[in-house]
Amino acid sequence: MSTLLIIFYFLSAITLATAFLTIISKNPIHSAIYLVICFFSVAGHYLLFNAQFLAIVHIIVYSGAIMVLFLFTIMLMNLNKEGEPHKKIATKLAAVISFGLVCFVMLAVFIKAMPKMETYRTSGQDFQSIKVLGKVLLNEYMVPFEFASVLLLVAMMGVVLLSKKEKTIQ
Amino acid sequence: MDSAFIIEKSVVILVVFALTMIMAMYSTWAERKVAAFLQDRVGPNRAGWGGLLQPLADGLKLFSKEEFSPNTPNKFLFVVGPAIAMSTALMTSAVIPWGDKLHLFGRDILLQATDIDNALLYIFAVVSVGVYGIMIGGWASNNKFSLMGAVRAASQMVSYEVAMGLSMIALLMMTGTLSLREISAQQAGMNWNVFYQPVSFLIFLICAFAETNRTPFDLAECESELIGGYHTEYSSMKMGFYLFAEYANMFISSAILAVLFFGGYNYPGMQWMVENVGVNTANILGFLALFIKICGFIFFYMWVRWTIPRFRYDQLMHLGWKVLIPLAILNIMVTGICLLLFK
Numbered sequence: 001m002s003t004l005l006i007i008f009y010f011l012s013a014i015t016l017a018t019a020f021l022t023i024i025s026k027n028p029i030h031s032a033i034y035l036v037i038c039f040f041s042v043a044g045h046y047l048l049f050n051a052q053f054l055a056i057v058h059i060i061v062y063s064g065a066i067m068v069l070f071l072f073t074i075m076l077m078n079l080n081k082e083g084e085p086h087k088k089i090a091t092k093l094a095a096v097i098s099f100g101l102v103c104f105v106m107l108a109v110f111i112k113a114m115p116k117m118e119t120y121r122t123s124g125q126d127f128q129s130i131k132v133l134g135k136v137l138l139n140e141y142m143v144p145f146e147f148a149s150v151l152l153l154v155a156m157m158g159v160v161l162l163s164k165k166e167k168t169i170q
Numbered sequence: 171m172d173s174a175f176i177i178e179k180s181v182v183i184l185v186v187f188a189l190t191m192i193m194a195m196y197s198t199w200a201e202r203k204v205a206a207f208l209q210d211r212v213g214p215n216r217a218g219w220g221g222l223l224q225p226l227a228d229g230l231k232l233f234s235k236e237e238f239s240p241n242t243p244n245k246f247l248f249v250v251g252p253a254i255a256m257s258t259a260l261m262t263s264a265v266i267p268w269g270d271k272l273h274l275f276g277r278d279i280l281l282q283a284t285d286i287d288n289a290l291l292y293i294f295a296v297v298s299v300g301v302y303g304i305m306i307g308g309w310a311s312n313n314k315f316s317l318m319g320a321v322r323a324a325s326q327m328v329s330y331e332v333a334m335g336l337s338m339i340a341l342l343m344m345t346g347t348l349s350l351r352e353i354s355a356q357q358a359g360m361n362w363n364v365f366y367q368p369v370s371f372l373i374f375l376i377c378a379f380a381e382t383n384r385t386p387f388d389l390a391e392c393e394s395e396l397i398g399g400y401h402t403e404y405s406s407m408k409m410g411f412y413l414f415a416e417y418a419n420m421f422i423s424s425a426i427l428a429v430l431f432f433g434g435y436n437y438p439g440m441q442w443m444v445e446n447v448g449v450n451t452a453n454i455l456g457f458l459a460l461f462i463k464i465c466g467f468i469f470f471y472m473w474v475r476w477t478i479p480r481f482r483y484d485q486l487m488h489l490g491w492k493v494l495i496p497l498a499i500l501n502i503m504v505t506g507i508c509l510l511l512f513k
Contacts, residue, residue: 029309033247036302056291064298065328071305072324075317129287130348 008048014041028074032067039063051128174277183283186263194417195225197468201417204472232410240403242312251307252404252411258300259418265289266425267351269435269457273449281435281457282351289350290342293426294335297381301327303415304383308400319399322389322483329490330380330387336498337373340505341430354434359441364431369501371431373494378423380490383416385475389483424467428460435460 018038025031039062046055125132137145199221206213214221242248269281286292301324308320344366345353357363364371380387391399401412428434435456443452
């Protein structure tokens with residue numbers, strides 16, 4: 001147990017440190033690289049929970065796709081200039097409050113999910129395996145799951161539309 | 171976790187590591203020999219018999235060359251780039267089943283570093299992380315050509331990963347598992363996936379070429395336009411790491427192709443061998459069968475390199491997004507319909 005605890009503290013230290021460095025560092029590419037390290041240590045936390053699938057998918061989606069595109073964009077647009085225009089205090093405050101609310105929602109989700117987790121634990125089912133996960137996602141949570149994909153599709157269409165519009169103006 | 175288990179796994183990991191390194195080393199030799207054969211030359215033949223010591227000589231040369239580092243504000247990232255490229259190239263081999271099992275010292279030893287449920291996803295994760303080595307190295311070089319190479323590599327890998335993932339979905343619908351060991355076991359007795367999923371195999375093969383940055387997809391390092399691409403500024407063993415990582419990647423992706431589509435360690439008459447000759451002999455033969463398949467794929471990589479010229483950049487993107495991805499989606503649909511009708 002103690003080794004797990006040591007790993008947990010180690011990963012937490014990395015997560016928090018790199019998260020702060022992401023915000024603090026002046027160079028956008030350094031910022032992005034710190035964020036990548038942060039995502040990796042979060043994947044490590046998932047592994048500590050024995051959530052293998054979640055950890056690997058987290059790496060594929062966040063580190064492997066989103067952050068690669070981020071770095072790609074920063075490199076392509078040559079945003080190497082250090083420092084950026086500072087936002088107003090009110091904007092920063094609003095951002096902090098809205099993120100705090102998101103945390104609140106997440107906490108509520110976890111608390112609501114607790115009894116469900118207990119039923120899996122008592123029945124001895126391996127709730128981390130992809131088979132169980134897939135069945136739950138496509139049976140009990142079918143509608144939210146499909147709505148999430150619709151949301152992604154709408155976002156994608158919106159981006160395509162925005163980029164097309166800019167071109168016609170030019 | 172008993173100590174015997176830890177020793178067993180350590181030995182397996184060390185052997186796999188050594189095997190990957192030796193294969194990467196001798197791939198460089200084989201590449202030059204194959205190139206020489208295809209161009210009607212002799213190839214390296216000075217160091218050792220048939221030039222067999224050439225990789226060692228090359229290694230010695232790379233180690234003893236002058237270490238030059240450019241005037242860059244990112245000295246640390248400049249060193250990290252090749253390190254990431256090399257470690258991700260070696261990490262993939264952890265989940266590949268090299269053989270069924272050996273029965274030694276009263277234990278069944280699985281010839282695999284780890285048999286996780288999500289082995290295939292793990293491979294995708296490591297492959298998708300591999301691009302960081304190129305991107306960070308290319309950016310930290312503080313050189314326009316390196317940056318161009320890095321940006322090209324990133325966009326190419328991201329585009330081809332999509333098609334690769336989609337081509338895998340069709341295969342997964344058939345196998346119903348992500349574990350490479352189970353996928354290998356399902357293909358026993360010439361029941362190879364390539365006969366059921368030829369389109370999926372083709373897409374995966376093309377994407378594997380793109381992911382390993384091999385010709386015809388080596389735009390990230392095309393000499394005629396970008397000097398050396400992302401490793402222009404690298405010298406000595408740092409460049410050696412990038413080159414070595416490419417060959418290690420080639421070996422691993424050949425292994426994955428063999429495991430997923432060409433039956434892995436299975437060979438005709440394996441069941442008979444297990445029953446009549448013994449588990450150990452049969453499975454060592456299985457490992458050799460896998461090894462021959464891998465060498466075949468490596469030869470194929472080299473053959474293609476000296477046969478097909480490099481793509482133009484827009485052709486590359488066109489092939490990735492407008493040909494391979496729709497084809498992969500169509501393949502998924504056809505597979506789904508066939509599964510509904512015939513199972």
